[in-house]
Amino acid sequence: MKRKSLFVSVALLCLAAIVSVPGAYAAGSETSNRTICPRYPAGSSLVEPKDLFSSHGILQVSFTYETRVDQYGNVLYCFMSEDGSQSPTLHVRPGDELLVKLKNALPPSTTPSYQKHAMAGMSTLPEFSISGQSHEASPNCGGMVMTDTSTNLHYHGTNTPPICHQDEVIKTLINAGETFQYDVHFPLDEPPGLYWYHPHVHGISEAAVQGGASGAIIVEGIENINHDVAALPERTLIVRDNLVPGAPNADDVPAWDLSLNYIPVVYPEYQPAVIPAKPMQKQFWRVVNAAADTILDLQVQYDGVAQDLEIVAIDGVPTGSQDGRSGGRTLSRKHFLLAPAARVEFILRAPPKSVKNATLLTLNVDTGPDGDNDPQRPLAAIKVSDAAKNPSLAVGAVSAPPPLHMRFQGxxxxxxxxxxxxxxxxxxxxxxxxxxxxxxxxxxxxxxxxxxxxxxxxxxxxxxxxxxxxxxxxxxxxxxxxxxxxxxxxxxxxxxxxxxxxxxxxxxxxxxxxxxxxxxxxxxxxxxxxxxxxxxxxxxxxxxxxxxxxxxxxxxxxxxxxx
Structure with a gap:
């Protein structure tokens, strides 16, 4: 089982103490009737995150970073939108600008002894130019002092600048009560595919991500590189992990419980989420392992038989698109190892009605004698019906030839x-x-x-x-x-x-x-x-x-x- 450092153990205790302060959750709920960091019952039908799309080259989003304690004592974290939606999927195109206004609505730290002057003595770079703009690597970005309620945002996998107010995580701190503006510029040659966002404050990133503070980013246009996905119904699946309630000590207990789109898959029942589909329907699934610590080995089984995953992209990059070919290449795999933070996008054909058990699962992963226990367990049951509703989104039709220049070409x-x-x-x-x-x-x-x-x-x-x-x-x-x-x-x-x-x-x-x-x-x-x-x-x-x-x-x- 996992061995935490003393620093992380103390940090988790402090965080639990903060959000357990009487009135802390109520204070976060006073301004609206929203449910903070909502979760769904085990066995629920899949709920897609809300989709937000850029318009005229800009996507503008307002988030509040919030927290509460669930019925199991787990500390939850989330990015809440103004309309009450949680961790929406952000859709942009290459060359777009993503504007995120982030307010840290956590209660103030109650443990000043935990504070660390993280920015003191930070080395600096001479002034240089990025994208035609003068920039100096300043010793801080946002807050000067790290506390156990600090946060920030990392735009994972994106090839965006590591400068203040874009994708910089070493110096950026947003403390309780503070509001911070991100202005993230996606390059014109950003590969179309799946990315994600999450907090990245060193020392407390595990707690924030296990608490559920994460969401997907989709760079549009993959259908122009791999025509196989054009017009297919599309799903975004986000796997997260969290503490097992009560932390029972037994050989078969996983190091961490899992959830799929905030639907818990809890030890020992492992009741899966439900994904509806029409019989034999092809769907395009985008899967991000947003777990803080759990390694996944994804497989789909129909009555115990492994099915082909027709892989179209890995870590946001269309497969086969960077090797001199004019377009992407679909790869067939029976399973796919998905490290924490990795992404895979694949086409799956739903089963016929004759299949009794259709399951998306993670296989057992041997992580070593000092590693976590990542056992085999289901994530979702695929239920077919002629009346099944299609996903709310579908991939666009082919609208342009593949780009003449690919980002990693050569x-x-x-x-x-x-x-x-x-x-x-x-x-x-x-x-x-x-x-x-x-x-x-x-x-x-x-x-x-x-x-x-x-x-x-x-x-x-x-x-x-x-x-x-x-x-x-x-x-x-x-x-x-x-x-x-x-x-x-x-x-x-x-x-x-x-x-x-x-x-x-x-x-x-x-x-x-x-x-x-x-x-x-x-x-x-x-x-x-x-x-x-x-x-x-x-x-x-x-x-x-x-x-x-x-x-x-x-x-x-x-x-x-x-x-």
Missing amino acids: LSEAKPVKQRKLYFSEVLTDPTDPNSPTNFFITVDGATPTLFDPDNPPAIITTQGSVEDWTIENRALENHEFHIHQIHFLVLERDGKPVEGEYRDMINVPFWSGSGSYPSVKLRMDFRGPDIGDFVYHCHILGHEDSGMMAIIRVLPQGRPTQ
């Missing part, structure tokens, strides 16, 4: 200017006490393992326009998940063996057995885009990231020296 043939090795590792804070908290590290080979702190200097410095090959090793006895902000990478090898390249922003690195070679992946990192400045890479098991497994990379404008 990456597989590009010559890397640098080879690096990084590794995941763990160590007990007290090696003599097996129950002491664990520190988690991601380290450039040859450097000293260092817990993340926003005051740390960059662990890696590179230059815009460069391409690098990174080998990521796992030297720990549990799985870790590599993610880097702002860019995608091309997967080249697993354990030294070439693989068919996929463009991703998430990759699972399996656990080390304790002897022999370390499991590894080799990735081609693409810094040829416009984004410069400081951003982060980390394990996206958020309990590990909160406990130190993150570091800073600095991308300098072309012509600057690197290290």
Whole structure:
């Protein structure tokens, strides 16, 4: 089972204390009759998030960040819209501007001793230009002091600038009672597909995401790259995790319960959500693993027989679209491993009426001797009926040829200017006490393992326009998940063996057995885009990231020296 750091354990206790203050939930409800952070009964029919669409190149959204405690004692968090909807799906197009007004409506922190002057001494960059605008890497963005009620937003997977008021998470703090404006610019060559948004304050990101504060972002236009999805009924499925009520101690208990679109799938009953469909109907499913810590291995079974998932996109990138072809390529798989924060988009044909049990499930994932228990369990039952209503959305018709220039075009043939090795590792804070908290590290080979702190200097410095090959090793006895902000990478090898390249922003690195070679992946990192400045890479098991497994990379404008 999972071992939390002392810092994270204390943070969770503080958060629970804050939202349990008498009147805290009532105070959040006084201004309207809304239900804060609503949840659905187990076994409910799937409810799609509300869809918000850009118009004339702009999508404008107002959120309040809110919290309450549910009947099990779990602390919930959510982004609520002005109309009372929760975590809507944000639809944009390449080149669009996303304007998000975010008010942190959490009650003020009651634990001032927890405050951390996270921005003090932050290193800065000389002034440089991004997208024609002068920019200076200032030592803070928003609040100066981090508390246990701070929040911010990360636009996961998007290739958007790491600057204040866009997709910057190292320095950005929005504290209780504060309002902050995001103005996020999507590049013209942003791949059409599925992305998502969630808080990313180091030390409390796990609690926020497990509380449910997350939603999907869809960059439109995938039908123009892969015609197979054109006009298909479309579903957005968001898997989240949370604490198992009562935290029972037994071998068959999962490390975390799961939910699908806020419909709980609770141990031990595992009553699945219900997805209606017409018999034999093709649907286009977009699935994001928005779990903080749980690794999924998705499969669809009809009467116990695994079905083909016709995969169209992975981590927001249409499959086959970046390898010199004129359009995308559909890949057939019987199951798909979905690391925390990863996304997969696929076509599925509903079963005929003769099928008695049609199930979307996650298979058992062996995460290693020190890892979580991620057992097999259902997520949804697919119920077919001639009277089943279609999803509220359908993919558009083909309206344009594939783009002449794809964002990562030519990456597989590009010559890397640098080879690096990084590794995941763990160590007990007290090696003599097996129950002491664990520190988690991601380290450039040859450097000293260092817990993340926003005051740390960059662990890696590179230059815009460069391409690098990174080998990521796992030297720990549990799985870790590599993610880097702002860019995608091309997967080249697993354990030294070439693989068919996929463009991703998430990759699972399996656990080390304790002897022999370390499991590894080799990735081609693409810094040829416009984004410069400081951003982060980390394990996206958020309990590990909160406990130190993150570091800073600095991308300098072309012509600057690197290290």
